[in-house]
Amino acid sequence: MKITFPHMGTLDIILSDLFTRLDVDFVLPPKTTTKAINLGVKYAPEFACFPLKVTIGNLIEGLEAGADAVVMVGGIGPCRFGFYAEIQNKILHDMGYDFEMITLEPPMADIKDFARKCKKIASKKTLWQILQAVRIVWKKAVAIDEVEREVLKRRAFEKNSRDTTVAHKKGLAVLKEAITPYEIKEAREKALSLINEVEKDLRRCPLKIGIVGEFYALLEPYVNFDIEEYLGQKGIYLERAVYLTDWMGPSKKNSVMGIDSDELAKAAKPYLSHFVGGEGQTTVGHIVKFAEEGFDGVIQLLPFTCMPEIIAKSVLPKICKELDIPVLTLIIDEQTGRAGVITRLEAFIDLLWNRRKKKLSAVGC
Amino acid sequence: MIGYLGVDVGSVSTNLVVIDEETNVVSYIYRRTMGDPIHAVQNGLRELKELLPAEIVINGAGTTGSARYLSGVVVGADIVKNEITAHAVAASHVAPDVQTVLEIGGQDSKIIILREGVAVDFAMNTVCAAGTGSFLDHQAERIGIPIEEFGNYALKSQNPAQIAGRCTVFAESDMIHKQQMGYHVEDIIYGLCQSLVRNYLNNVAKGKELMSPIIFQGGVAANLGIKKAFEETLGMEIMIPKHYSVMGAIGAALLAKEKAGNKIESSFKGFSTSDIDFKTSSFHCKGCSNNCEIVKIEVDGEVLARWGGRCGKWEIEQT
Structure with a gap:
């Protein structure tokens, strides 16, 4: 089973890391570009919300790259997002793709179902091992978000345009490589200091x-x-x-x-x-x-x-x-x-x- | 004599204005863009020069409108400003106590809410251009009435027809239907004005508190039928400024004047810029999968400006 999933911000970094740790065979669709959007718009209903269109585009590109399973999250609220996986499943199958849809519904809705699906995705690992991996990757995900939060606050002060963006990219690259909790902590410090070192004009208001x-x-x-x-x-x-x-x-x-x-x-x-x-x-x-x-x-x-x-x-x-x-x-x-x-x-x-x-x-x- | 140039290049019209030190309009040009902003600006400058006193010295130039960056390069602008700010500046200049600005142009319509001379809220049509100048133009042509006469016809209406105004395509079918039913043309035209005003108030002005004094500007303000429909619907008096069609350009000129301050150094390239051959070309960047289309503006092989990329690596802007 080769898994693919849609993009959303830095989700690709986090899931790639998790799947690697869990020995899951996966394929990352190309980053969202006009190509993915055009594909999604072509096959999604006109009045569907935009994220559905873009994610369908991502999934098409992922399936084209050789995936035969899709991981999506579900939902139980009144927002249409909870129904995305169902619609994607139907549209992509109608298009002729042969794959399996694995929808992770919120664990509080049905914990057993959630555990079963996690086990299905990471079939080579025990639930305990999956939980351990999630805990470590979670730390990395939080670190990535914290770095991003600093980028948003500090970019306003940069002396040279784009310096913060470059520092952010470097920081993410460092975080990507981190494996142990200790390394993640170190990488977080490193990424934050890279952003801190960008030349700033602190007199700005x-x-x-x-x-x-x-x-x-x-x-x-x-x-x-x-x-x-x-x-x-x-x-x-x-x-x-x-x-x-x-x-x-x-x-x-x-x-x-x-x-x-x-x-x-x-x-x-x-x-x-x-x-x-x-x-x-x-x-x-x-x-x-x-x-x-x-x-x-x-x-x-x-x-x-x-x-x-x-x-x-x-x-x-x-x-x-x-x-x-x-x-x-x-x-x-x-x-x-x-x-x-x-x-x-x-x-x-x-x-x-x-x-x-x-x-x-x-x-x- | 010292003057300040304002240039507003929109989807339909290209407007140029020169104001003097006392912010009086010296002369102005209102012409069609015809899908060619560079030549529209160059020809506009040439025509404007004819109207201006020979001894005029341009001490500052500003551009606005959807082609503001491109026209900024062509004229050598000291300031490039979005059209929302430019319109707000011009409106509060002609009427310092204005609280609401209704602006309907060729393909966009906006509302600006001001309190005590400062813009506090604005909105611009997002998903639909129904009720803007292009549509009125098209309908005038279809009915065979010059657009300049459109408003006068509307004023003659006794029993305005109900026209569906949510979508221009349906509005047109509805108008054709009403024509075929035998309605008077003036009733259809005023009915159209009413439905466009309804559409504007329900979409662009949704949730905004419209307070008097209200100014109505933009090319469509020439249409007295729309003005009357606004007044009837809102129950308030609507003011139309003298230079309603070139308010964006006036705003750009005012901003250029403010920017210039006491300084005499302007980057304005002079009226002879109308003879320069600006070459534009474009290519697709292959740096990543975004495939951005990069546009380049050159004169005699020298790159004046380049834009269109998402990452900023090609970007050159002189202004």
């Missing part, structure tokens, strides 16, 4: 923007037009609401972002008092939190037709007004042009600077 929204749109730079790198190079300090390990982690505590889900639900309560699927409620919670922390603005990213984020968007006018924080919503799919996104981002940055200038002049600065 950058705008602070929080990025919220649907996790796939946030985590996959190719589909969000590298928005974080673009904003960072424009000298903007960024914090992102969701990291890969926060999203995958079983606990309510979001270790990387630093706010747990109960706290977010509480923050969202005056505007959205219950779970609506996906990140709908946490998006609202994060916007409130960013406003309370004095951020200049928030950018919400969502794929076209994303139901939970549309619900979050519908309460935005009230939040913006009551908490006095501008929010820019960007809706992404294969029809979205980069030029349109850049125009809106430029205008949003101007708007935030003008607001800040006005606030400063109001207090006599």
Whole structure:
């Protein structure tokens, strides 16, 4: 059995490592590019959400490269994501691919099923060995996210454009090679110091923007037009609401972002008092939190037709007004042009600077 | 005499404006882009020069619009700004107390909310261009009425027809249907205006608090039918600034003036730039699987600008 899986941000690094440790035969599809998107758009239903289209593109490329099994995660919420694996299974089989779909449903839904499927993927290892491997790789995944968090904060200060991006790539390469928990710890330090060593101008007083929204749109730079790198190079300090390990982690505590889900639900309560699927409620919670922390603005990213984020968007006018924080919503799919996104981002940055200038002049600065 | 040049190259029109030290509009050009932004700017500069006093010295130049980077290279801009900011700057300049700017151009429409002279929110049409200038143009042509007359016809309407405005294709079928049923052409035209305004308010302006004073600008502001439909729907008075069609260019000129400050050094290449042969070419980068299309702008073999890549390795921008 040769396994493939779709891309999402740095997921490929983490799963490659895990599968190697577990002696699983796997094939990594090429990174998401226009080619994968075009393939997905061709075979997915027009009104499906964008992540489904892109991941179908990834899987086609993975199957073409020789895979005969696909690993996907399922879901039990009202968001359509929980149904992706079923749809992918059907579409890819209709296209004539012969493969087996292994869908990992959330363990709390059916722990036995989860264990059985893990055993199926890593058939040469015992459950205990699988658990040990997951624990170590998890440490690496958290380290990768923590490094990314620093990149987002520090890029705003870099003296030479792209230096932080280069340092980040080097850091990831170091982390990739780390095997033992000790090496992972060392690699994390090394990656952080690489980013720290980038020449900075600390006199800058950058705008602070929080990025919220649907996790796939946030985590996959190719589909969000590298928005974080673009904003960072424009000298903007960024914090992102969701990291890969926060999203995958079983606990309510979001270790990387630093706010747990109960706290977010509480923050969202005056505007959205219950779970609506996906990140709908946490998006609202994060916007409130960013406003309370004095951020200049928030950018919400969502794929076209994303139901939970549309619900979050519908309460935005009230939040913006009551908490006095501008929010820019960007809706992404294969029809979205980069030029349109850049125009809106430029205008949003101007708007935030003008607001800040006005606030400063109001207090006599 | 000292002047500041503003250039706004959009999908449909290319506008050039020169303002003086007192920010009065000295002269302006509104012409079609015709899918060729470089020549539109060059020809526009040539025409503009004819209109300007001979002794004019351009102390700063700004570009805006969807071709702002390209036109920035062509004219030698001191500042390149997105059209949302440019429109906001121009609107709050002509009406300092403005709180809402409605802007409908050739292929995009936007709304800008200002409070006390500062833009606090904006939106731009995302998934649909229904109700923008291109569509009105097309319909005017189909009905056989000059676009300039479109608004006057709308004002004559007594019983506006209901036209489906969510999608331009369906709006067109609906208009044809109403024509075939025997409705008056003015009722159909005003019905169209009403449905476009509904569409704009339900999409672009969704969730925004529209407060008076309201300014309506962009090429479509020439259409009095749309203005009337806005006023009827909102129950508020709509102002149309004198130079409504070139407000983006005025904004760019104002920004150029602000940038120039007391400095006299402008990178403006002069009106003779209209004789330079700008060559554009493109190629696909093979560096990775992204296959980015890189665009190059050259003059006499010298590369002035290069862009289009995702990783930044080809990027050269002079402005």
